[in-house]
Amino acid sequence: MESLRDIRQNIKAIKSTQQIMQTMKMISNARIRKAQDAMTAARPFATKMLEMVRDLTPEVLALPQPQDGPETWASRLFVNRTANPDKIGLIVITGDKGLTGSFNAVVLRSAMRFIKEHQEKEIFVFAIGKKGRDFLARLRLDNLHIVYESVGIFPKVSYAHAELLGEALLKVFLKEKLHNVTLIYNDFKSLASQNLVEEIILPFTPGAKTEKKFSEEFTFEPGLLDIFKLMVPRLVKANMYRVLLESQAANLAATTSAMDAASKNAGEIVSALGLKLNKVRQAGITNEILDIVNGAEALNN
Numbered sequence: 001m002e003s004l005r006d007i008r009q010n011i012k013a014i015k016s017t018q019q020i021m022q023t024m025k026m027i028s029n030a031r032i033r034k035a036q037d038a039m040t041a042a043r044p045f046a047t048k049m050l051e052m053v054r055d056l057t058p059e060v061l062a063l064p065q066p067q068d069g070p071e072t073w074a075s076r077l078f079v080n081r082t083a084n085p086d087k088i089g090l091i092v093i094t095g096d097k098g099l100t101g102s103f104n105a106v107v108l109r110s111a112m113r114f115i116k117e118h119q120e121k122e123i124f125v126f127a128i129g130k131k132g133r134d135f136l137a138r139l140r141l142d143n144l145h146i147v148y149e150s151v152g153i154f155p156k157v158s159y160a161h162a163e164l165l166g167e168a169l170l171k172v173f174l175k176e177k178l179h180n181v182t183l184i185y186n187d188f189k190s191l192a193s194q195n196l197v198e199e200i201i202l203p204f205t206p207g208a209k210t211e212k213k214f215s216e217e218f219t220f221e222p223g224l225l226d227i228f229k230l231m232v233p234r235l236v237k238a239n240m241y242r243v244l245l246e247s248q249a250a251n252l253a254a255t256t257s258a259m260d261a262a263s264k265n266a267g268e269i270v271s272a273l274g275l276k277l278n279k280v281r282q283a284g285i286t287n288e289i290l291d292i293v294n295g296a297e298a299l300n301n
Helices: 004-062 073-078 103-117 130-139 159-175 224-300
Strands: 087-093 122-128 144-150 181-190 193-202
Touching (some): 004 224, 087 130, 087 159, 087 224, 103 130, 103 181, 103 224, 130 144, 144 159, 181 224
Parallel strands (some): 087 181
Antiparallel strands (some): 181 193
16 A cells, blocks of 8 residues: 555645646647637638639640640649659648647558558658657658658748748659649647648649630739749748648647646546545554554553
């Protein structure tokens, strides 16, 4: 049986851990509102940019363009006929720290399943977050190439981080002639839940062909193709910024939920140990009383 001292030390240690959990919960709560506001502000711009690019795509692809090999720059990003089917890209976004419940685990499980399904292909990985970077680096697979990594950016994501990621993504996609690029991350749904998202982000899906032609209604200067070439990289970076903000908000929400649950569990353990402490104390007092009574009876006899 544990001594009173051991039980008291356990209670003290658990209460100290509980205070840390409550502090982390308060910090996450303080940051999540700002993260939600930034995420909400970034959504409309990225959505509208995607709509504009998709609306212009059919006309741009129909334009006479300078040929860069058998396929034009625009068609590489939307049709991608000359891509190497044995080369694909993978963007994995996790957190930099633990204590987030299943936030990192669900992303890494999905990434591991993806890697197993495409083990015969070369996979070019863009690792965002220390947890994901370390996990993928430990795999040491011959077909897995980490071409870009970014750690320590959460919870202070800025557009500069998205610019660096977007530039690296387009550069590797075009240079290595990747067949497609898949994105895996946690999307923010609410403070209580997050959704795992796995989607192909490159090549883009062209918009549906319509009879409406923007070139007949608008004048594009210096030209439709030149504007399109400026818009597409901007779209990629804006979309990456939105995704990073979504993942950041989801990470903070997961931390809040995990710390709240852990704090409640710690409280229950402290209560159980308090009850155990009282039982041990009472048992000790009873034994002492019995010793005194037995000693008195021995003297009387």
